[in-house]
Structure formats: C-alpha cells, structure tokens
Amino acid sequence: MSNKVVHALYDDDDVLLSAVKTIRSEHYHIEEVYTPFPVHGLDKALGLEETRIAIMAFIYGCIGLCVAVAMMNFIMIEDWPQNIGGKPSFSYLENMPAFVPIMFEMTVFFAAHLMVITFYLRSKLWPFKEAENPNPLTTDDKFLVEIEIHDNQKELEKLLKKSGAIELSIIEKSE
Amino acid sequence: MTYTFPNKLRNLAFTFMAIGFMGLVYGFLIAPKTVEEAKAIVTASHGEGHGSSHDSDDSTAGSHASAETHEVETHTTPSHENTHDAAHDEHVFHQLSNKPWAALYVAAFFFFMISLGTLAFYAIQRAAQAGWSPVLFRVMEGITAYLLPGGIIVIVLLALSGMHLNHLFIWMDPEVVAHDKLIAGKTGFLNTPFFLLRAFFYLSGWTLYRYFSRKFSLAQDTADDISNHKKNFRISAAFLVFYIVTESIMSWDWIMSIDPHWFSTLFGWYVFASMFVSGITTIALITIYLKSKGYLEFVNDSHIHDLGKFMFGISVFWTYLWFSQFMLIWYSNIPEEVTYFITRIEDYNLPFFGMLVMNFIFPLLILMNSDYKRVNYFIVMAGIVIILGHYMDVFNMIMPSAVGDQWFIGAAEIGGFFFFFGLFIFIVFKELTKAPLLAKGDPYMGESERFHY
Numbered sequence: 333m334s335n336k337v338v339h340a341l342y343d344d345d346d347v348l349l350s351a352v353k354t355i356r357s358e359h360y361h362i363e364e365v366y367t368p369f370p371v372h373g374l375d376k377a378l379g380l381e382e383t384r385i386a387i388m389a390f391i392y393g394c395i396g397l398c399v400a401v402a403m404m405n406f407i408m409i410e411d412w413p414q415n416i417g418g419k420p421s422f423s424y425l426e427n428m429p430a431f432v433p434i435m436f437e438m439t440v441f442f443a444a445h446l447m448v449i450t451f452y453l454r455s456k457l458w459p460f461k462e463a464e465n466p467n468p469l470t471t472d473d474k475f476l477v478e479i480e481i482h483d484n485q486k487e488l489e490k491l492l493k494k495s496g497a498i499e500l501s502i503i504e505k506s507e
Numbered sequence: 508m509t510y511t512f513p514n515k516l517r518n519l520a521f522t523f524m525a526i527g528f529m530g531l532v533y534g535f536l537i538a539p540k541t542v543e544e545a546k547a548i549v550t551a552s553h554g555e556g557h558g559s560s561h562d563s564d565d566s567t568a569g570s571h572a573s574a575e576t577h578e579v580e581t582h583t584t585p586s587h588e589n590t591h592d593a594a595h596d597e598h599v600f601h602q603l604s605n606k607p608w609a610a611l612y613v614a615a616f617f618f619f620m621i622s623l624g625t626l627a628f629y630a631i632q633r634a635a636q637a638g639w640s641p642v643l644f645r646v647m648e649g650i651t652a653y654l655l656p657g658g659i660i661v662i663v664l665l666a667l668s669g670m671h672l673n674h675l676f677i678w679m680d681p682e683v684v685a686h687d688k689l690i691a692g693k694t695g696f697l698n699t700p701f702f703l704l705r706a707f708f709y710l711s712g713w714t715l716y717r718y719f720s721r722k723f724s725l726a727q728d729t730a731d732d733i734s735n736h737k738k739n740f741r742i743s744a745a746f747l748v749f750y751i752v753t754e755s756i757m758s759w760d761w762i763m764s765i766d767p768h769w770f771s772t773l774f775g776w777y778v779f780a781s782m783f784v785s786g787i788t789t790i791a792l793i794t795i796y797l798k799s800k801g802y803l804e805f806v807n808d809s810h811i812h813d814l815g816k817f818m819f820g821i822s823v824f825w826t827y828l829w830f831s832q833f834m835l836i837w838y839s840n841i842p843e844e845v846t847y848f849i850t851r852i853e854d855y856n857l858p859f860f861g862m863l864v865m866n867f868i869f870p871l872l873i874l875m876n877s878d879y880k881r882v883n884y885f886i887v888m889a890g891i892v893i894i895l896g897h898y899m900d901v902f903n904m905i906m907p908s909a910v911g912d913q914w915f916i917g918a919a920e921i922g923g924f925f926f927f928f929g930l931f932i933f934i935v936f937k938e939l940t941k942a943p944l945l946a947k948g949d950p951y952m953g954e955s956e957r958f959h960y
Contacts, residue, residue, distance in 0.1 A: 386877065417840055429834045
C-alpha cells in the first residue's frame with residue numbers, strides 16, 4: 333500500500349473551499365484538512381457524515397433531568413423534609429416549582445460536560461496527547477489539504493496548483 | 508410578482524367574520540340583563556354539573572376556603588346555594604355580563620398583538636441590518652397592516668369600558684374607587700381620560716413608524732441610492748426605543764389594570780414575549796402558505812429554518828418569563844400577590860397548565876431537532892399550536908379578573924376568535940396585493956436570496 337501523501341497549503345478559506353470542491357469533483361480522496369479555525373461549509377464540501385452529537389446531547393440532558401429529580405426527591409422530600417415558606421415538603425409534585433431551577437441546571441450541566449467528554453473521546457483527544465497537525469502553520473493562518481498518492485503524482489500536483497495551492501510537499505508517511 | 512387575493516380565501520375570511528359576528532351577537536344576547544337572570548343561569552349550570560371544562564372546581568372545594576378572595580369564590584357546595592346573599596348575586600351578575608365583552612376584548616387584543624409583535628420583529632431586522640430576512644419584509648409589512656384597524660378596535664373597546672358599558676376595568680367605576688383605598692391611591696395614573704390619552708399616544712406612535720417604514724420600503728424598490736434604506740434604519744432604531752417603553756406601559760394599562768390590586772414588574776416583558784412569538788409564528792405560517800401557492804419562490808428552506816429557530820427560542824424565552832413570574836409569587840406566597848395564581852390554578856386549571864404544554868413543551872420537543880425546522884409540516888403544526896396557546900395565554904391574563912370562575916369557551920369566545928381571525932386574514936392579504944412580494948431595492952436582497960445554512 334502506498335504511503336506517500338501530498339500536502340497542499342492554501343492561504344485563504346474561500347480558495348480552500350473551492351479547491352476542496354474541485355479536488356473532490358475529480359474523484360481524489362481527501363484524507364484530512366487542517367485549518368486554524370472552523371471553515372463554514374467545509375464539512376459539507378468534504379462530504380462528511382452529519383454529526384450525531386446532537387442526539388447524544390438530548391440523551392445526556394434527559395439523564396441530567398432524571399438525576400436532578402431523583403436527587404431533589406431524596407434530599408428535600410425523603411431524607412430531610414422541611415417546611416419552607418408554608419410549603420411542607422411532603423410531595424415532589426407539589427413542591428416541583430421550587431426544584432425547576434435545579435432541574436434546568438442539572439440538565440444543562442450533564443448535556444454540556446458529557447458532550448465535551450464524548451467529543452474528546454470520539455476525536456481521540458486526551459491530556460498530553462501530541463499534536464497531529466503536520467505543519468505548525470495550520471495553527472496560524474494557513475490551510476492544509478492531505479491527499480494520498482497512487483501513481484498519479486503529476487496530474488494531482490497540476491490540479492492542486494491550478495486550484496490555488498501556494499505550496500506542495502510530498503511526504504513519506506512512516507506507518 | 509404581485510400577489511392576487513384569491514376569491515376563495517376572501518370568501519373564507521368573510522365566512523369566518525360572519526360566523527364570528529353571529530357568535531358574538533349570540534354571546535351578548537344570552538348574557539344576563541338582570542341579577543335574577545344571572546342567578547338563574549348559575550343555578551342551572553350547577554344543576555348539570557357545572558361544565559366539563561373546569562374539572563378543578565370540585566377537586567379543590569376543600570382547600571378553597573384558605574384561598575378565598577372576592578373573585579375566587581367557588582360555589583360548589585350545595586348548601587352554599589341557599590345562602591347566596593344579594594352582594595354575591597350582584598357580583599356574579601357583573602361577571603356574567605362581562606363575559607361577552609371580555610371574550611371580544613381577548614380576541615381583539617390577541618390579533619392586534621400579533622401585528623404589533625410582527626412590527627417589533629420587523630423593526631429589529633431593519634435596525635440590525637439583518638442580511639437573511641429582507642425576502643420576508645413584504646410578508647411582515649402585510650401583517651403589520653392590521654396594526655391600525657386592530658388598534659382602533661381595541662381603543663374603541665377601551666373607550667366603551669370608559670363609558671361604563673361593561674365592568675372590565677373596575678377602577679373606571681367611581682363607586683368602586685370610593686370604597687377602595689388601594690385603587691384610590693392610583694387614580695393619578697388610572698383615570699379614564701389619561702388612560703385613553705395614553706392608548707391614543709401609543710397607537711399613533713406605532714402607526715406613524717409603520718406608515719413611514721412602509722413608505723420608505725416601497726420607495727426603495729425604485730430608488731437609485733440607498734437613502735430610503737438608511738432612513739428606515741434610523742426610524743427603526745428610534746421606534747424600538749419608543750416601542751419597548753410604550754409596550755410595557757400598554758401591558759399595564761390594557762391587561763394588568765383589569766386586576767388593579769395586583770402587579771408584576773416583569774409583566775411588560777411577559778406580554779412582549781407572547782406577542783413576539785405569536786408575530787414570528789404568523790410570519791412563518793403566512794410565508795409557508797404563500798410559498799405553497801407558488802409565490803415567494805425566493806424564500807428557501809433556510810429562511811423557514813431561521814423562523815423556526817426564532818419560534819423555538821422565543822417560546823423558551825416566554826416560558827422563562829412565565830416561570831420567573833410564577834415561581835417568585837408562588838414561593839413567597841404573599842396574599843395580595845398570590846391570589847392571582849390561586850384564581851388561575853383553582854378556577855382555570857386546564858387552560859392555565861394547558862397553555863404551558865402548548866406554548867412550551869410541544870414546541871420544545873417538536874422544534875428541537877434541526878432538521879424538523881426545515882420541514883414545513885412541522886413548522887405549521889407547531890405554529891398552529893403556538894398561536895392557539897398564546898390566545899389561551901391572553902385568555903388567562905384577562906378572563907380570571909373579568910369573569911372569575913364563570914368562564915367557559917362558548918359562542919362569544921369562539922365567535923370573537925373567528926371574527927378577528929377573518930378580519931385579520933382579510934386585511935393582511937389585501938395589503939399583500941398592494942406591492943410586489945419582493946422588496947427588490949433592498950441593499951441586502953442579494954445576500955438574503957443567497958442565504959443558506
């Protein structure tokens with residue numbers, strides 16, 4: 333299997349976007365694109381699958397809501413009922429309005445934190461992990477497209493030049 | 508492309524108006540003229556189980572003693588009936604004779620509120636120089652055409668109250684004020700001439716903005732430069748300042764003063780959220796309707812998606828304000844404040860919590876998914892529920908103070924809704940025919956037409 337890849341560097345997100353469209357219309361497979369900031373519409377241009385994190389966010393939120401209900405029911409009703417403002421804590425339902433802020437906050441808390449953790453796990457990120465971007469310029473102001481080469485170096489380089497790449501480099505990947 | 512008002516829709520609007528008018532007339536005819544008639548109505552309705560719609564009455568009979576104010580008197584215990592005193596009969600008579608007036612007022616205010624909410628949304632688009640929405644400007648301008656006729660109807664109703672044709676605003680009755688220290692202390696603000704003067708002031712301000720904004724918008728279609736657009740931007744920003752102050756005072760005047768002992772500091776915001784979400788929903792519904800008839804070909808899924816986001820977001824915002832108002836008053840349990848919610852929970856249980864389901868839970872679940880906001884079917888379904896839910900919201904704001912526990916959704920309520928619905932459709936679609944549906948001179952039109960998500 334070939335492990336030679338070409339790295340094409342771009343210096344503008346609009347040029348990158350149209351380049352990605354041209355490259356894909358010529359049926360080259362783009363391995364990865366490295367950008368310093370999220371480029372609007374790039375996921376669609378690359379034909380990436382839609383994210384499913386929204387579904388997970390909903391599920392996490394529901395879990396948070398359930399945890400809040402169970403927690404407040406235990407703390408305020410079962411374990412230590414108190415009479416606050418003439419509203420004795422005998423029933424969760426009757427005291428529910430007082431617990432709504434907690435239910436809301438726990439929903440948000442669970443959805444937000446578990447969503448971040450899920451995102452890190454799916455992106456294979458963890459503390460002290462070494463950065464994967466091949467060119468440090470992509471953390472500044474340049475955009476890099478990585479394409480695998482299968483005996484088509486000439487045409488590919490010509491296409492990339494034409495699409496507006498400012499620099500091309502051939503990299504041997506040691507896997 | 509210019510819109511032509513199809514005869515079918517025009518006839519539908521007239522049919523609604525005719526049916527609604529008959530319902531209203533019937534509602535006024537069956538309203539009791541004397542105390543004796545009122546007594547007979549109440550006795551009769553008790554005999555047949557007192558209506559299926561308010562189921563809460565019977566279940567709360569045990570607890571109502573602690574929560575009693577002169578407005579929440581429930582008479583479910585049979586022994587009560589024999590001991591009706593004259594003052595109470597008089598009170599029920601006033602509530603029952605108020606009922607058709609209140610139904611008329613709720614519907615008149617609700618449809619007026621839709622066009623005022625739309626006007627605020629329109630002004631925000633203008634002042635923010637939004638790039639996505641110019642394709643919808645003509646739809647919004649069509650809806651705001653109802654502002655003037657709708658507002659005049661509301662003010663006429665207020666003036667009729669001022670002439671003592673009904674007892675919607677009890678502070679207008681000098682007899683009541685004489686015996687009520689709290690209201691007497693407020694007469695500097697709550698007196699009929701000043702009240703009507705304020706109403707006239709708000710409506711003229713809003714109408715003037717609407718008139719000039721529409722004028723500049725039409726002039727921009729054929730202009731060579733963008734001076735009209737700039738003028739529109741300036742008056743929109745000024746209008747928004749004027750609007751948020753007057754809207755707030757308007758909500759105290761026209762709604763909160765029906766219950767002159769009670770007050771809430773965020774009431775203006777609460778009414779604003781209600782009118783804003785109703786207005787945005789109406790924009791979405793009319794846009795989808797026009798699109799389905801082959802007009803507005805330049806409006807794409809992304810515009811509907813954005814309106815859907817606003818419907819979702821403002822529904823949540825409305826709930827936030829509703830809950831902020833409810834929870835603080837419920838928790839602190841101060842007698843003069845909490846009567847407001849006790850009336851609503853005990854006598855209006857179904858509409859009060861039902862509207863929470865319609866205005867919050869339903870749109871929350873239906874419109875949460877991003878893809879659903881691009882499907883017209885979901886927007887229409889959620890939109891109809893939101894519109895009816897906010898009608899219930901206005902109903903819950905006005906009815907408990909006006910008719911107490913003597914409410915039900917009858918001929919006058921449905922008739923009022925139908926009548927103003929028909930009138931609203933007629934005026935809005937008539938205005939849509941008067942100008943091209945694309946405000947083609949707007950400098951942001953290109954951006955708006957290319958808008959995609």
